[in-house]
Amino acid sequence: MLVLLALVFVGALFISVTLLPVLMQNAERWHLVDVPNEKRKIHKVSKPRVGGLGIVAAAFLSATYWLVGHEVPPGLVVGAVTIVVFGYLDDRHNLRVRWKLFGQILAALALLMGGTVIPHVPFLPLDVALPWLTWPLTFVFVLGAINAVNLSDGLDGLAGGMALMSLCLIAALGLSGGQYLAPVIATAVGGGLMGFLRYNTHPSQMFMGDTGSQFLGYVIAALAILLVQEPGLPVSPMLPLLIVGMPVLDTAAVMMLRILKGRSPFLPDSSHLHHQLIDVGLSHHQAVAMLYALQFLLLALAWGYRFAMEWKVVLVYGAFTLIVLGPVAVLRLTSTALVHRQEGTVERRNQLLRRLGWVYLHSSRIIASGLGLLLVVAAFLVRRPVEGLGHTPLLAAFTGAMVWAIFRERREFVVRLLVYMACAFVVYAISESAARPVFTLGFDVVLVLMVAFLFLAIRMTRREVFRPDTQDALVVLMILIIPLLPFGPMAEIELQRIALRSAALLYCCEFVLSRSPGARHFTLNTAAIAALLVLGV
Numbered sequence: 001m002l003v004l005l006a007l008v009f010v011g012a013l014f015i016s017v018t019l020l021p022v023l024m025q026n027a028e029r030w031h032l033v034d035v036p037n038e039k040r041k042i043h044k045v046s047k048p049r050v051g052g053l054g055i056v057a058a059a060f061l062s063a064t065y066w067l068v069g070h071e072v073p074p075g076l077v078v079g080a081v082t083i084v085v086f087g088y089l090d091d092r093h094n095l096r097v098r099w100k101l102f103g104q105i106l107a108a109l110a111l112l113m114g115g116t117v118i119p120h121v122p123f124l125p126l127d128v129a130l131p132w133l134t135w136p137l138t139f140v141f142v143l144g145a146i147n148a149v150n151l152s153d154g155l156d157g158l159a160g161g162m163a164l165m166s167l168c169l170i171a172a173l174g175l176s177g178g179q180y181l182a183p184v185i186a187t188a189v190g191g192g193l194m195g196f197l198r199y200n201t202h203p204s205q206m207f208m209g210d211t212g213s214q215f216l217g218y219v220i221a222a223l224a225i226l227l228v229q230e231p232g233l234p235v236s237p238m239l240p241l242l243i244v245g246m247p248v249l250d251t252a253a254v255m256m257l258r259i260l261k262g263r264s265p266f267l268p269d270s271s272h273l274h275h276q277l278i279d280v281g282l283s284h285h286q287a288v289a290m291l292y293a294l295q296f297l298l299l300a301l302a303w304g305y306r307f308a309m310e311w312k313v314v315l316v317y318g319a320f321t322l323i324v325l326g327p328v329a330v331l332r333l334t335s336t337a338l339v340h341r342q343e344g345t346v347e348r349r350n351q352l353l354r355r356l357g358w359v360y361l362h363s364s365r366i367i368a369s370g371l372g373l374l375l376v377v378a379a380f381l382v383r384r385p386v387e388g389l390g391h392t393p394l395l396a397a398f399t400g401a402m403v404w405a406i407f408r409e410r411r412e413f414v415v416r417l418l419v420y421m422a423c424a425f426v427v428y429a430i431s432e433s434a435a436r437p438v439f440t441l442g443f444d445v446v447l448v449l450m451v452a453f454l455f456l457a458i459r460m461t462r463r464e465v466f467r468p469d470t471q472d473a474l475v476v477l478m479i480l481i482i483p484l485l486p487f488g489p490m491a492e493i494e495l496q497r498i499a500l501r502s503a504a505l506l507y508c509c510e511f512v513l514s515r516s517p518g519a520r521h522f523t524l525n526t527a528a529i530a531a532l533l534v535l536g537v
Helices: 002-026 051-067 074-093 097-113 131-151 158-176 181-200 209-229 239-243 245-260 273-279 284-304 310-333 357-380 392-406 408-433 437-460 470-484 489-515 519-536
Strands: none
Touching (some): 002 051, 002 181, 074 097, 074 209, 158 239, 158 245, 181 209, 209 239, 239 245, 357 408, 392 408, 408 437, 437 489, 489 519
């Protein structure tokens, strides 16, 4: 099942990363552009609003392939199509609120009519079935989740990153209960979302629009309900509240603030939690990273209390709400502001590091050579053929080489794709087919040295050509989640090793590609093709 989910994720990720640049090029022609014509908007220039289409297409294509022959609730599909259609119309024509709400109501009703309903009312005995209460409860929950995720989409990468973490939890919960449908759909949407975040991390190149944010809210709500419907997974009926807890908390707090100020709770303004964090002095990156950390904490609590009584879940959520909103309220009342950090170009070096000037001059060459050599040597040191790979690396090498030779204007993308595939295959091969344990140890030692040199190079770089961002924080949080996944102890350890090795290799790759186009690209490309050829033979 784990391998299947990996294929689902990679397939959706590949479709998303490939499709989104094409959608960006056509955004203006399709009138899918976000113009910053309101004071509450953070961005200053017009940006394409096509990310949602890419996420939906990637998730649909990847999930459909792996769900053939499996029963999918028709209401789930009809509701998803409905929310996407109305989201697209809103992105293109800026629909009135009543029409947006109409589309959300249709989607929620389709889900209900298809049988996806919260099975029983919290705080009542399990054997008490009250459809006249469970249906309205499900309807309100779905509508609330859609709007909460939609309203949380206020900073680059914010809604997408938090939704990705919720989808990871849903996939893990589904796996622990032996489900198939929820993990596959969650993983497919997560793969499409990860590809979108490649273009949405601050400073973003595109937005997901209402197509994406409403679709994410709908899918997360629907999958959360499917989890509590599963007889083999006796989770708390209040668990869906924790899964969408951060967006719901933000939306509820904002509406209460507006009511206290004597304003309509539905009137847009700048009182969302992310706006408040920026108002008290956090930078864009810091605000998003802070909300990521809070979302991670809440989802960790959701996992820990998944089998708890309803009152315990509500108590945990209430305590979390006070922990989140209390400090922000105090900061605003006392007008305390944190020190703003100038974003963009930053002088990084101190007097001690100036003595290591050669690091700045030669870092990309050293890392490119080390990375290329490590990939090729590692490919030679594993037992071949590697079980599970077959001739896939060989096919990838020949295809990548031809595309690299023909499409000169897309060479950077091809190099990145080839190196990513080579890194993934080598890490998998090292974990599965290392000839001797000493080879694995040597690989890890060299990798640690490269990462140490990478950090030194980043510290020495005069300008932030390569800068850790909120997507990097997301990667770190996802690696930390691995020990919580429902696998055996040895599987958890090996998965975490795979994740750490992959992250280290890919960061080295990104540093080289962002610092030095041209010759370094050729070095990495040649090494990646060589490693793939060796693994595929």
